[in-house]
Amino acid sequence: MHSAGASVPAFAQQMRHNPWLDLLRTVAIFLVLLRHGSRSAGNALSEGFVANLFKNGWVGVDLFFVLSGYLIATGLIRRSSVTGRMFPKGYFQDRILRIVPAYYAVLIVCAVGVFPGTAEASAQSLLAHLLFLQDYTGSNINVVLWSLGVEEKFYIIAPVVVVLMRRQSSMAAFVACCVALLLFSPLCRGLTFEAIGGGIDYGRFFEDMRSPFHMSLEGFVIGIAVAIGRDRGLTLPKGWALAGLSAGALVLVMWLGSHDFMGAITRVDAWLVPTVLALLFGAMVFCAACLGGCALRCEPFFRVNARLSYSLYLVHLPLLPLAYGLGAPPVSHGASPLEIPCGASLDRGDGLGRRAPHASGGYRDHQFRVCHRGPAVRCQRHGLCDLQPAVCVPFAAQAFECCGGMGLVALALCHADISSLASCQRCTCP
Numbered sequence: 001m002h003s004a005g006a007s008v009p010a011f012a013q014q015m016r017h018n019p020w021l022d023l024l025r026t027v028a029i030f031l032v033l034l035r036h037g038s039r040s041a042g043n044a045l046s047e048g049f050v051a052n053l054f055k056n057g058w059v060g061v062d063l064f065f066v067l068s069g070y071l072i073a074t075g076l077i078r079r080s081s082v083t084g085r086m087f088p089k090g091y092f093q094d095r096i097l098r099i100v101p102a103y104y105a106v107l108i109v110c111a112v113g114v115f116p117g118t119a120e121a122s123a124q125s126l127l128a129h130l131l132f133l134q135d136y137t138g139s140n141i142n143v144v145l146w147s148l149g150v151e152e153k154f155y156i157i158a159p160v161v162v163v164l165m166r167r168q169s170s171m172a173a174f175v176a177c178c179v180a181l182l183l184f185s186p187l188c189r190g191l192t193f194e195a196i197g198g199g200i201d202y203g204r205f206f207e208d209m210r211s212p213f214h215m216s217l218e219g220f221v222i223g224i225a226v227a228i229g230r231d232r233g234l235t236l237p238k239g240w241a242l243a244g245l246s247a248g249a250l251v252l253v254m255w256l257g258s259h260d261f262m263g264a265i266t267r268v269d270a271w272l273v274p275t276v277l278a279l280l281f282g283a284m285v286f287c288a289a290c291l292g293g294c295a296l297r298c299e300p301f302f303r304v305n306a307r308l309s310y311s312l313y314l315v316h317l318p319l320l321p322l323a324y325g326l327g328a329p330p331v332s333h334g335a336s337p338l339e340i341p342c343g344a345s346l347d348r349g350d351g352l353g354r355r356a357p358h359a360s361g362g363y364r365d366h367q368f369r370v371c372h373r374g375p376a377v378r379c380q381r382h383g384l385c386d387l388q389p390a391v392c393v394p395f396a397a398q399a400f401e402c403c404g405g406m407g408l409v410a411l412a413l414c415h416a417d418i419s420s421l422a423s424c425q426r427c428t429c430p
Helices: 019-041 049-083 091-111 123-130 143-166 171-196 202-210 218-231 238-258 267-271 273-290 299-326
Strands: 368-370 377-379 392-402 408-414
Touching: 019 049, 019 273, 019 299, 049 091, 049 143, 049 218, 049 238, 049 273, 091 123, 091 143, 091 299, 143 171, 143 218, 143 299, 171 202, 171 218, 171 267, 171 273, 202 267, 218 273, 238 273, 267 273
Parallel strands: none
Antiparallel strands: 368 377, 392 408
């Protein structure tokens, strides 16, 4: 697994391998990790350019969608050119073996409570996840699994979409087909937003306008369009492609750092932002595809991250509470509280968006913190949960239930004996 002449671990390089696409896949997974890591760590970056860059890391999923569209379409075009079949032999088998085993493994260990802080799964929710329907029913076992529901549905329809777009022989017909498919999701989101009206929060936006498969098609469509364009000989000189990729990265960083995209949901967020992101990522993927064959510095590093990105995406969020529990706690200014990562069950403001588990009474946007002194646990947003004081140290992650009868789960960095955390008023957070 080590590359020749290098100390960086690396998987074997494959034929027709493009390291520049590995670079983009690394960017995508790092964006997601930055978002979730910064939320769980409770670091002091609450405002400013860097804070916004971290908060907007959820766009890494949109980059994954564009990459999936491009790579799946490229593989289908290559196979169908040899076999002449719309559904090439082995396509679905490859997709199942690539996605399902790891997905089911993580789903099961989350559902049985192996990971700390994961929500208790009902039989109905588990069945929905087993059938990849969580993008519609709510991904409340491990929130990041919502995108797997979207991906699996795309894999089913991808051969049909690729054939439909490839059959447009003239450039005008091809562009018209792309535009028609591209406008479907923003039209659905926009009409849904107008029907609901203004004043919705990110949780509602995610449930109704981001998570469902039919609301998230732009990235796949653009990825397929890039693959077909490349198959028809559309390319850029290497210098132009490198300049375009660099310019796209610069625009992305400046845009992500400008403001918190989901801080306030507006018509722009519903109608335009996901589509513009997909177009920007599509341009970057096209430039990266044109750079195939060009050497990339630190290529083994990007190759490893690209190969592991799917597995890392599946397990990173449930493991964050354990990582922070076993490591040094982040300390903020003032009372030195230890911010408690709330795992996959509490943090409604997740970078990918999440549907919070609906226990009796429901809850939104909860984050809890444990302090060395004073109230042991309190709602960071409203300060209404008044537990008995506890002596807390960065020793180990211990789970306890809070908010009498609502079935919420938080994590405390406490000694094994957490009996002092016995009483709690009902939290009235909306």
